[in-house]
Every structure is written in C-alpha cells, then in structure tokens.
Amino acid sequence: xxMISDRFEPLFNPNxxxxxxxxxxxxxxxxxxxxNILNGGYEGRVYPINPKxxxxxxxxxxxxxxxxxEIPDLAVIVVPPPSVPGVVAECVKKGIKAALVITAGFxxxxxxxxxxxxxxxxxxxxxxxxxxxxxxxxxxxxxxKLHALMPxxxxxxxxxxxxxxxxxxxxxxARKCMSRGFGFSKYLSTGNEAALHCEDVFEYLAEDPExxxxxxxxxxxxDGRRFLETAKRVTAKxxxxxxxxxxxxxxxxxxxxxTASLAGSDSIFDAVCKQAGVIRVRDMDELFYVGAxxxxxxxxxxxxxxxxxxxxxxxxxxxxxxAMAGLExxxxxxxxxxELDTFLPSWWSRGNPVDLVAGLRPGDVQNSFEVLxxxxxxxxxxxxxxxxxxxxxxxxxxxxxxxRSGKINNIVLDEIGDVFSRLMDMAHSYGKALVVASEMPFxxxxxxxxxxxxxxxxxxxxxxxxxxxxxxxxxxxxxxxDARTEAIPRCTGP
Amino acid sequence: xxMISDRFEPLFNPNxxxxxxxxxxxxxxxxxxxxNILNGGYEGRVYPINPKxxxxxxxxxxxxxxxxxEIPDLAVIVVPPPSVPGVVAECVKKGIKAALVITAGFxxxxxxxxxxxxxxxxxxxxxxxxxxxxxxxxxxxxxxKLHALMPxxxxxxxxxxxxxxxxxxxxxxARKCMSRGFGFSKYLSTGNEAALHCEDVFEYLAEDPExxxxxxxxxxxxDGRRFLETAKRVTAKxxxxxxxxxxxxxxxxxxxxxTASLAGSDSIFDAVCKQAGVIRVRDMDELFYVGAxxxxxxxxxxxxxxxxxxxxxxxxxxxxxxAMAGLExxxxxxxxxxELDTFLPSWWSRGNPVDLVAGLRPGDVQNSFEVLxxxxxxxxxxxxxxxxxxxxxxxxxxxxxxxRSGKINNIVLDEIGDVFSRLMDMAHSYGKALVVASEMPFxxxxxxxxxxxxxxxxxxxxxxxxxxxxxxxxxxxxxxxDARTEAIPRCTGP
Numbered sequence: 001x002x003m004i005s006d007r008f009e010p011l012f013n014p015n016x017x018x019x020x021x022x023x024x025x026x027x028x029x030x031x032x033x034x035x036n037i038l039n040g041g042y043e044g045r046v047y048p049i050n051p052k053x054x055x056x057x058x059x060x061x062x063x064x065x066x067x068x069x070e071i072p073d074l075a076v077i078v079v080p081p082p083s084v085p086g087v088v089a090e091c092v093k094k095g096i097k098a099a100l101v102i103t104a105g106f107x108x109x110x111x112x113x114x115x116x117x118x119x120x121x122x123x124x125x126x127x128x129x130x131x132x133x134x135x136x137x138x139x140x141x142x143x144x145k146l147h148a149l150m151p152x153x154x155x156x157x158x159x160x161x162x163x164x165x166x167x168x169x170x171x172x173x174a175r176k177c178m179s180r181g182f183g184f185s186k187y188l189s190t191g192n193e194a195a196l197h198c199e200d201v202f203e204y205l206a207e208d209p210e211x212x213x214x215x216x217x218x219x220x221x222x223d224g225r226r227f228l229e230t231a232k233r234v235t236a237k238x239x240x241x242x243x244x245x246x247x248x249x250x251x252x253x254x255x256x257x258x259t260a261s262l263a264g265s266d267s268i269f270d271a272v273c274k275q276a277g278v279i280r281v282r283d284m285d286e287l288f289y290v291g292a293x294x295x296x297x298x299x300x301x302x303x304x305x306x307x308x309x310x311x312x313x314x315x316x317x318x319x320x321x322x323a324m325a326g327l328e329x330x331x332x333x334x335x336x337x338x339e340l341d342t343f344l345p346s347w348w349s350r351g352n353p354v355d356l357v358a359g360l361r362p363g364d365v366q367n368s369f370e371v372l373x374x375x376x377x378x379x380x381x382x383x384x385x386x387x388x389x390x391x392x393x394x395x396x397x398x399x400x401x402x403x404r405s406g407k408i409n410n411i412v413l414d415e416i417g418d419v420f421s422r423l424m425d426m427a428h429s430y431g432k433a434l435v436v437a438s439e440m441p442f443x444x445x446x447x448x449x450x451x452x453x454x455x456x457x458x459x460x461x462x463x464x465x466x467x468x469x470x471x472x473x474x475x476x477x478x479x480x481x482d483a484r485t486e487a488i489p490r491c492t493g494p
Numbered sequence: 495x496x497m498i499s500d501r502f503e504p505l506f507n508p509n510x511x512x513x514x515x516x517x518x519x520x521x522x523x524x525x526x527x528x529x530n531i532l533n534g535g536y537e538g539r540v541y542p543i544n545p546k547x548x549x550x551x552x553x554x555x556x557x558x559x560x561x562x563x564e565i566p567d568l569a570v571i572v573v574p575p576p577s578v579p580g581v582v583a584e585c586v587k588k589g590i591k592a593a594l595v596i597t598a599g600f601x602x603x604x605x606x607x608x609x610x611x612x613x614x615x616x617x618x619x620x621x622x623x624x625x626x627x628x629x630x631x632x633x634x635x636x637x638x639k640l641h642a643l644m645p646x647x648x649x650x651x652x653x654x655x656x657x658x659x660x661x662x663x664x665x666x667x668a669r670k671c672m673s674r675g676f677g678f679s680k681y682l683s684t685g686n687e688a689a690l691h692c693e694d695v696f697e698y699l700a701e702d703p704e705x706x707x708x709x710x711x712x713x714x715x716x717d718g719r720r721f722l723e724t725a726k727r728v729t730a731k732x733x734x735x736x737x738x739x740x741x742x743x744x745x746x747x748x749x750x751x752x753t754a755s756l757a758g759s760d761s762i763f764d765a766v767c768k769q770a771g772v773i774r775v776r777d778m779d780e781l782f783y784v785g786a787x788x789x790x791x792x793x794x795x796x797x798x799x800x801x802x803x804x805x806x807x808x809x810x811x812x813x814x815x816x817a818m819a820g821l822e823x824x825x826x827x828x829x830x831x832x833e834l835d836t837f838l839p840s841w842w843s844r845g846n847p848v849d850l851v852a853g854l855r856p857g858d859v860q861n862s863f864e865v866l867x868x869x870x871x872x873x874x875x876x877x878x879x880x881x882x883x884x885x886x887x888x889x890x891x892x893x894x895x896x897x898r899s900g901k902i903n904n905i906v907l908d909e910i911g912d913v914f915s916r917l918m919d920m921a922h923s924y925g926k927a928l929v930v931a932s933e934m935p936f937x938x939x940x941x942x943x944x945x946x947x948x949x950x951x952x953x954x955x956x957x958x959x960x961x962x963x964x965x966x967x968x969x970x971x972x973x974x975x976d977a978r979t980e981a982i983p984r985c986t987g988p
Contacts, residue, residue: 027855081841105841108806137805166807168879172933219810245807250823251814257843258806283956284811311631312602312752313660313739316713317778320745329744347575347599349751385662439666444938462777 007130008204010097012141012186014073015044017148018065018096020087021078021103022048022056029102030078031056033138033150037076040140040147040154047072065090074098076138076148081105084134085119092127099124100148101133107192107260108135114260121194135259136191137167140174142184143210149187158183159212159295163201165190165259169217169243169284176288179444181451182295185210192259197222199230206234213294214240215287219255220264228272235277236481239294239474242278243287244269277477279470289463290470292456293435296424299475300433302379304330305468306372307353308365310385314439314461315353318384321465327472329353336375343367356388365389369423373430379472380433382464383423386457387440390415417449424455433471437464501624502698504591506635506680508567509538511642512559512590514581515572515597516542516550523596524572525550527632527644531570534634534641534648541566559584568592570632570642575599578628579613586621593618594642595627601686601754602629608754615688629753630685631661634668636678637704643681652677653706653789657695659684659753663711663737663778670782673938675945676789679704686753691716693724700728707788708734709781713749714758722766729771730975733788733968736772737781738763771971773964783957784964786950787929790918793969794927796873798824799962800866801847802859804879808933808955809847812878815959821966823847830869837861850882859883863917867924873966874927876958877917880951881934884909911943918949927965931958 017037023030030050037046038057046059047068053061062068065075065087075091077084077099084103091099106117117134124131132139138149142157151171155178164170167189174187186205190198198218205211214234221227234240246255247266273280279294281287305327309315319329332340332352340354344364349355354368365388372381383389420436427434437458450457458464511531517524524544531540532551540553541562547555556562559569559581569585571578571593578597585593600611611628618625626633632643636651645665649672658664661683668681680699684692692712699705708728715721728734740749741760767774773788775781799821803809813823826834826846834848838858843849848862859882866875877883884906914930921928931952944951952958 109841109844164807166805166810168803168805168933169807169811172808175934217807219807243811245810245814248814248817250817251810253845254806254810254813254823254843254847254849257845258810258849283954285954309662311660311662312748313658313663313711313713314666316660316739316745316748316752317663317737319748320739320742323742323744329748347603350603351747351751353748355748355752439662440669460777460779 004200004203005207007200010073011100011130011132011139012146013144014098014146016047016070016072016074017042017044017146018047018049018068018072018075018091019078020049020065020075022050022053022061024053024056029150032152033076033078033102033148036147036149036152039152041145042147043145045070045072065094065096068094071095074100074148077101078103081113081116085116085123088120088123088129088131092123092129096129098130099132100136100139101131101191102136102138102150103133104135106134107194108257117192117194124195131195132188133191134194137170137189139189140184140187142186155187156183157210158185160184160215160291161186161205161208161211161213162215162217163188163190163198163205164217165193165198165219166217167191173215173217173284173287176285177292179447180288180292180456181448182288182292193222199226202230202234202240206237212238213291214238215291216240216242217287218242218244219246219259224264224268224272228276231276231278235477240278241281241287241291241294242273243281243284277474277481279474281470285463286466289456289458289467292451293467293471294474296454296456298380298427298433298435298471299478300379300468300472301431301475303327303469303472304377304379306330306332306375306378306381308368308372308381308383309353309355310365310388310439312349312355314384315349315355318382318461318465319353321462322382322468325465325469327465327469330377333375333377336371336377339371340368366423370426373426373432378432380435380468381427382461382468383434383436384439384461384464386416386419386436386438389419389423413446413449416446417453420450420455420457421453424453433468435464435468435471437461498694498697499701501694504567505594505624505626505633506640507638508592508640510541510564510566511536511538511568511570511640512541512543512562512566512585513570513572514543514559516544516547516555518547518550523644526646527570527572527596527642530641530643530646533646535639536641537639539564539566559588559590562588565589568594570594570596572596575607575610579610579617582614582617582623582625586617586623590623592624593626594630594633595625595685596630596632596644597627598629600628601688602751611686611688618689625689626682627685628688631664631683633683634678634681636680649681650677651704652679654678654709654785655680655699655702655705655707656709656711657682657684657692657699658711659687659692659713660711661685667709667711667778667781670779671786673941674782674786674950675942676782676786687716693720696724696728696734700731706732707785708732709785710734710736711781712736712738713740713753718758718762718766722770725770725772729971734772735775735781735785735788735964736767737775737778771968771975773968775964779957780960783950783952783961786945787961787965788968790948790950792874792921792927792929792965793972794873794962794966795925795969797821797963797966798871798873800824800826800869800872800875802862802866802875802877803847803849804859804882804933806843806849808878809843809849812876812955812959813847815956816876816962819959819963821959821963824871827869827871830865830871833865834862860917864920867920867926872926874929874962875921876955876962877928877930878933878955878958880910880913880930880932881906883913883917907940907943910940911947914944914949914951915947918947927962929958929962929965931955
C-alpha cells in the first residue's frame with residue numbers, strides 16, 4: 001500500500017464514522033446526510049454526536065467525540081462554522097485520521113470566514129489529518145457503501161469516479177450517468193480545498209483499480225505547476241475528463257464567492273490541459289458523454305471517420321460537426337463503394353456519409369457497418385440511427401399505435417442491448433472506434449439497458465462527433481508520449 | 495382567405511386523399527405511411543391506388559386515379575422514381591390540387607434523377623398544382639388529423655410548427671418536443687424543394703393562427719434574396735428559429751447528396767439571419783429549447799440577468815455561459831442585497847448569482863425570485879434548481895430510499911406543474927423573463943407536466959443562458975423594427 005493510499009484509506013474505506021452535528025429534524029442536513037449514510041447501507045459503525053439527544057434514526061447518540069468507545073476512521077462534520085475548528089481539534093485529539101467538513105461559510109464569504117478556515121486547516125495539519133472541504137457536499141465510496149452526502153444519491157458500481165469543486169455539479173453529472181446505466185466507484189466533492197486539493201485525489205484515483213475514468217469539475221487550482229505535473233502522471237495511466245469553469249469575468253467572480261477559487265486564465269488552462277493529456281469538455285453533459293465513451297475502451301488510431309445514417313439531415317449535421325471537431329469525413333475508396341453497391345438499394349448516397357435514405361432492411365445497417373470497419377481508410381464509425389439496426393424495426397414502424405401510447409415498443413427494449421453489444425464487439429475486433437447517436441429519444445429504461453453493456457447512445461450527431469474527436473485526442477496524446485504508452489499496454493478493448 | 499392560404503388549403507386541410515403506391519407489405523412505405531394516416535385518425539376519405547390489390551388495411555383499393563369517384567384534394571405519392579412524372583400527370587388530369595412526393599432518387603442522386611425531377615416539376619407547374627418534395631418524409635396537420643408521414647409520429651396539438659429540408663431532423667425535433675409536453679400545429683418535410691420552397695411555407699405559417707413559433711431545419715436556399723424578404727415579413731409576425739446545416743465543406747458535400755442543396759456561405763447566412771430577425775441555433779436540442787421559450791411569450795426588455803442557484807457550481811457555469819452569450823450578470827443594488835439579507839441565511843453569496851448554498855427552506859427560492867423580479871436593474875431571471883422551490887422538497891431529500899427506486903418521488907410530480915405556473919405568472923406580472931434549468935434529471939412524466947403548462951425546464955445552465963440570449967435578441971430585433979412593433983402589439987405574456 002502506497003503513501004497516497006494510506007492517506008485516503010480512512011476517507012474512502014472507513015471502519016467507522018463519527019457524525020458531528022446529528023439532528024432529529026428532517027429539514028436539517030444533520031438529519032438528511034445521516035439518513036443517506038444509513039440508506040446507503042454503510043456497514044461500519046456510525047456514531048452520531050449531539051449533546052442534547054439520546055437517539056436519532058435508531059442510532060445511539062453520543063454527547064462527545066472524546067467519549068466514543070473507539071477511534072473512528074472518519075469524522076463527518078456539519079456543525080455551524082464557528083464550532084468547526086473546535087470539533088476538528090477534538091477529532092485530532094481522539095486520533096481520527098480523516099474529516100469531511102460539509103459546513104459552508106468559510107473563505108468563500110470573506111475575511112472572517114477565511115480566518116476560521118485557516119485556523120481549521122492549521123489544526124488538521126498539525127494533527128496529520130486528511131481534511132476535505134470545508135464547504136463540500138460529501139463523499140460516495142461504492143466499495144464501502146459509504147454515502148456521506150447531502151443529496152440522496154445511490155449510484156450503482158461502475159467505471160467512473162468524480163472529483164468536483166462543486167457538489168451540485170457532481171450530483172448533476174452523477175444523475176446523468178445513472179440515468180444512462182453508468183455507475184461509479186468514487187465520488188468526492190472537495191469544496192474550498194483548504195487542505196486536501198483535487199490533485200491529491202487524482203493521484204489516489206490513478207492507483208484505484210476500480211476507477212477506469214476520472215471526471216472532474218474545477219473552478220481553480222492553488223498551484224498550476226503541481227496540477228500539470230500530477231495530471232501528466234495520472235493521464236499516462238487513465239484518462240481525466242475535465243470541465244473548467246470561471247473562464248469569463250462573470251464566471252471568475254462567481255467562482256470566487258462559491259469556493260474562494262482564483263479561476264485564472266482560460267487560454268493558459270487550455271494549454272496546460274493539452275500538455276497534460278487532460279480532455280477538456282464544455283458542459284456537464286459532455287463530462288458524462290466523453291467519460292462513458294472512454295470507459296468503453298475505444299482508442300481510434302486516427303481521425304478518419306465513416307458515417308452511417310438512416311436519413312440525410314443527420315448525416316449533414318454530423319459532417320458539419322466532424323469538420324468542426326477536426327475529424328475527417330473521408331472519401332470512400334472505389335472498392336468500398338462497390339461492396340456497398342452489392343446490397344444497398346440503388347438510391348443510397350454512394351459516398352460518406354453512407355445515407356440509407358430511410359432504407360427498411362435491418363441487415364443494411366449492420367452490413368454497411370462491417371464494410372466500413374473493413375475499409376483501411378477509416379479509423380472508426382459514427383453510426384446515426386440505431387433503430388434501423390433492430391431486427392424488428394419494420395414491425396415497430398408499421399404498428400403506429402405503439403409509439404402513440406407514449407411508450408417505446410417493448411420489442412425495441414428487448415433487442416437493443418444485444419444489438420449494441422454486437423456492434424461494439426465488431427468494432428473492437430477491427431481495432432476501430434464506434435460512436436452511436438440515435439434520432440429516437442429513448443426512454444430511460446432503454447438507455448440503461450445500453451449502459452449496462454458499457455454503451456452510450458447520444459441524442460445528437462454533434463455529440464457523437466465531439467466524443468469521437470475526444471477519443472482521438474486522448475489516443476494521440478498517448479501515442480505521442482512514447483514512454484507512457486510503452487509502460488502501459490492499451491488499445492485492447494474493454 | 496388569402497392567395498397563399500388557397501394554395502396550401504388542399505395540402506394541410508384536404509377533404510380527401512389519394513394514396514398512390516399503396517402496398518399490403520408491412521415492410522414497405524406504401525403500407526407504413528397509409529397505416530399512419532389511418533392511425534392518426536384522419537377523417538376525410540382515403541383512396542389507396544394499386545392495380546393489383548382489392549383491399550388494404552380495410553380500405554377499398556382503386557386501380558387508377560382517373561377512375562376515382564371524386565377529385566381528391568391531395569395525392570400522396572410513393573411509387574418508384576421513374577413512375578412519378580406519369581402519376582403527377584394523372585393527378586393533374588384528374589384536377590388534384592396538391593401532391594406530396596415521398597419517393598427519393600431525384601436530383602440528390604445525380605443527372606438522371608435531376609432530369610426526372612425537372613420533368614415532374616414541369617408537369618405539376620403546368621397543372622397549377624402545389625407539389626411538395628420529391629424526397630420528402632411527409633406532412634402532419636393536427637387540425638385535420640392528417641399524418642401522411644413515414645415514421646409513426648402523433649404529436650398533441652400545440653404552438654409549434656416545423657418546416658424541414660430533412661424528414662429525420664424534423665422527426666427528431668418533434669419527438670424532443672413531445673417528450674417535453676409540447677405539441678404541434680403543422681409539420682412539413684419539404685425534401686428537395688423542387689417546386690414548393692420553404693419560403694412558401696413560412697408565408698403560410700405566418701398567417702396560420704394555430705402556429706405561434708416556426709421551427710426550421712435548412713440545408714440551402716434556392717434564392718437568398720427571396721429568403722431574406724420573406725423572413726423579414728414573417729418574423730415581424732412570429733419568430734422563426736432556424737438550424738442551418740452544410741456550413742463546412744464536409745457538410746456542404748453531404749447536403750448536396752442529401753437534398754441537392756447548395757449550402758452557401760455560412761457567414762453570409764449568419765448576416766442574413768440577423769437582418770431578417772431569424773433566430774439561428776446550433777443544434778436540434780436548441781431548436782426545441784428556443785422555440786418552446788418563445789412560445790412562452792417572454793420578451794425581455796434587455797440583457798441584464800439575475801441568477802438564483804441552489805448551489806455554487808451551477809451559478810459559476812451559468813455566469814460563464816451568460817457572459818459568452820452576451821448577457822450581463824448585473825451587480826445587485828444595495829437595496830436588493832439588503833432585502834435578500836432579511837430572510838436568507840447568513841452564508842448566502844450576497845451577490846449575483848444569488849447562491850442559496852444548499853439552503854433548505856422552500857420559501858427562500860420564491861422570495862428571492864420575487865425580490866429579483868422587483869429589482870429595476872434586472873430584465874429577467876435564470877432560476878437554477880427547481881426542486882428547492884417545491885413545498886415538500888425536504889421531505890423528498892430526507893426520504894433517500896425513494897430516489898433509489900429509480901423513480902422521482904410522486905410528491906414532486908404532483909407539485910411541479912403548479913410551482914412552474916406560479917413562477918411563470920409572477921415573471922409575466924413584472925414584465926420580465928424567466929428561464930429555468932434544473933440539476934435534477936426529471937423523468938419524462940415530470941417534463942410533460944411542465945410542458946403542458948407551457949414551461950420548459952432545461953438540463954444545463956448553459957442552455958438556460960443561450961435561451962435567455964435568444965429571447966433577448968428577438969425582442970431587440972422587434973424593438974429596432976419600429977414599424978413592425980407598432981403594427982403588432984407584443985410583450986403581453988402567453
């Protein structure tokens with residue numbers, strides 16, 4: 001076990017938790033967070049602290065940290081700001097190794113808050129304590145069934161971890177992932193990062209075998225050079241996808257009052273990301289989109305894209321989006337066109353995008369897909385329109401009453417997972433990338449079926465192009481960093 | 495009834511329809527489209543034509559157009575390309591006033607197709623016929639319950655109409671609208687626009703009392719000047735929201751092979767849109783987002799925005815997005831801050847964005863909202879996080895098990911429509927705009943409840959900022975065109 005794991009073990013895998021500021025009032029965070037810990041199924045011991053209560057949510061309440069029957073690994077602290085330094089001091093005195101300070105009202109509100117924050121950090125540091133926050137939303141650690149978090153959020157286990165300077169951004173992203181069938185390993189809201197910085201968490205997650213992809217929301221770094229060096233080491237092992245806020249004057253001002261962050265120059269940050277192999281995204285949707293695609297294990301060897309579409313408009317929008325994302329919508333070689341001619345109807349577009357023009361034979365999508373995968377000029381396929389690939393697509397089309405009822409046909413629900421898996425396996429067997437977007441606004445249930453197989457179905461061609469470009473960029477970064485790619489074998493599929 | 499209505503009456507409100515190319519095979523469009531007409535509940539007479547069949551889907555089949563017992567208003571044509579000119583000639587001979595040519599394989603596939611297309615147009619023009627297509631997906635006209643369309647798509651009645659050079663883009667956008675509780679009036683896929691151009695449809699929809707907002711997907715115009723002049727006239731009456739594709743070389747190439755469109759210069763198109771008051775959007779989601787917001791009747795008097803957020807990260811992202819969209823995240827006047835101080839907890843951000851920092855009292859959102867609406871420095875509010883406004887928000891938070899079940903609490907479902915309506919009414923009563931985004935990924939059912947009240951809840955702060963800026967731009971355009979704003983009273987709410 002490395003030094004970094006030592007520091008984080010009591011945080012992510014505590015044997016027991018003391019909860020300081022427990023409340024019987026369901027309208028208080030001191031109740032809600034405790035309820036979430038219990039509802040999450042945490043199996044370690046939980047010690048609520050409240051000098052005035054005997055029992056909360058069925059747990060025995062203790063009146064002081066000092067009097068606890070054991071030394072808990074982790075303290076969750078929700079008392080009002082002025083009490084925080086004293087509570088942290090008691091924790092240190094007891095020998096508690098990690099603290100999560102949820103309470104807000106520190107450096108983000110001005111000079112008085114900053115003084116309180118500095119005092120708290122000083123006490124934690126002197127005691128050798130790992131302190132998260134203050135002004136943070138909490139933690140999820142799936143392996144420990146620990147959900148010490150403000151919102152009731154219970155994601156399934158999965159390949160993603162998130163580190164965020166905003167709890168509500170992390171929550172939004174997690175819910176987006178969950179609604180698409182993707183799960184988490186670790187989730188940490190770092191708040192003001194008074195002591196523990198996001199870079200520390202990146203280092204830990206790089207070593208965490210349960211984390212395949214790191215998602216991150218950042219408003220500012222305390223030390224740009226350290227971020228660059230850390231990120232370089234981490235991205236050699238696994239991807240970091242990052243949403244950075246505060247790039248405008250208005251945003252920077254809001255960031256200062258949110259987490260007391262100094263947002264810094266946006267263009268410098270962009271350059272740092274490029275140098276460190278960090279994949280930067282533009283919004284919370286893209287944080288999930290790109291993260292999920294990377295978890296799928298696709299590493300395209302280049303930027304040459306083949307597009308298959310069930311209708312022309314989507315193909316035109318995808319072509320625009322590819323061009324704008326720096327991808328090449330390649331000319332198809334004569335042999336590829338000839339091969340497609342052998343089975344596609346006469347009116348197909350005879351070029352890239354391969355436009356099936358509302359073709360109705362389900363085999364056409366899969367056969368075209370395989371021809372493009374075999375084409376040596378193509379590094380991956382953007383497939384637009386998943387339903388035409390379904391064996392019973394025309395049954396569904398000709399049974400108009402079913403869509404009308406507001407529910408997508410159960411036929412589609414049954415078939416979609418298998419079809420998706422088969423297409424992903426085909427792409428992997430050719431060592432090429434596959435990104436899928438569909439014109440159907442699939443119900444949550446269908447998206448979850450796809451997500452459970454490790455797939456994502458985007459809802460816009462623009463998203464598919466952006467994701468493909470992000471995969472290509474990370475693959476390029478790793479290829480260019482020879483030393484790194486030699487050290488860790490890649491491109492092997494999921 | 496104006497001349498333009500005369501031309502379009504047989505298309506959008508036909509008394510009877512002849513369906514040329516009907517099929518008994520459920521795998522053919524000649525079956526599927528006919529089934530959609532019947533499933534849609536069209537109440538006029540339908541005459542399927544097929545020389546080899548006696549009965550399809552319970553309808554008597556006729557062997558020729560000539561032999562029909564009446565002159566239908568509209569012909570829907572799905573026969574193979576070489577037969578199309580002949581069929582159109584028969585329609586003209588019979589006296590049919592409008593034709594919808596679904597069949598593909600014309601100018602978009604090359605010289606031979608173009609010849610066939612020109613011949614078809616010549617025949618239709620000589621016969622004074624209104625011809626849509628070829629290579630189009632079909633039509634929906636809610637007032638006539640007419641769904642002569644390839645996909646089974648049955649939107650409820652509503653304020654939006656769509657004109658699209660791509661059927662599958664129109665279908666995607668319609669499904670997005672429907673899943674958010676928004677309905678349609680007219681839906682037309684114009685295909686190759688060999689005879690009828692989208693400008694004609696814009697003119698018609700400008701007069702259509704059931705259409706409040708026109709959505710449009712365009713790959714190219716036959717006549718840029720005509721588009722400019724038409725759009726100017728139309729946008730004086732109601733907004734046009736437009737997604738234009740083919741702006742890159744790759745996209746322009748795809749557009750040529752899709753609808754034989756010449757996409758033209760993207761920057762010139764941008765300038766034309768500005769001059770004509772057309773609101774240009776970047777993707778299919780935005781087409782719905784902006785259209786739905788305009789249907790809500792908000793016309794902000796300026797670009798000064800107040801932001802209310804339940805958590806800081808969303809506020810920072812929204813501030814960035816506002817700055818990038820050209821909106822001003824204004825300084826709050828001292829009196830406004832003082833008023834908020836009277837009821838918000840001490841740790842609120844004391845600035846704009848008004849960050850409630852995970853505040854738990856539901857009244858805080860509504861009270862802050864009203865204070866911002868009353869603030870003379872603000873033209874509208876971006877409200878981030880709708881759930882904290884719900885009366886029983888904390889019940890929901892402290893009952894963690896409910897979210898876990900995968901279903902948002904029924905409590906939320908019950909309350910959301912009313913809360914949304916109340917907030918919209920408050921904004922209208924102050925003559926200010928309201929745009930809402932929420933960190934909760936609401937289920938379809940909840941979004942529909944909101945949509946039924948004419949509201950939209952966006953899922954990213956970025957979307958909210960973009961929508962607010964679009965509302966502001968259209969309002970500015972109308973103010974600057976004095977003559978237009980004098981002719982038609984506005985800013986009166988929904």
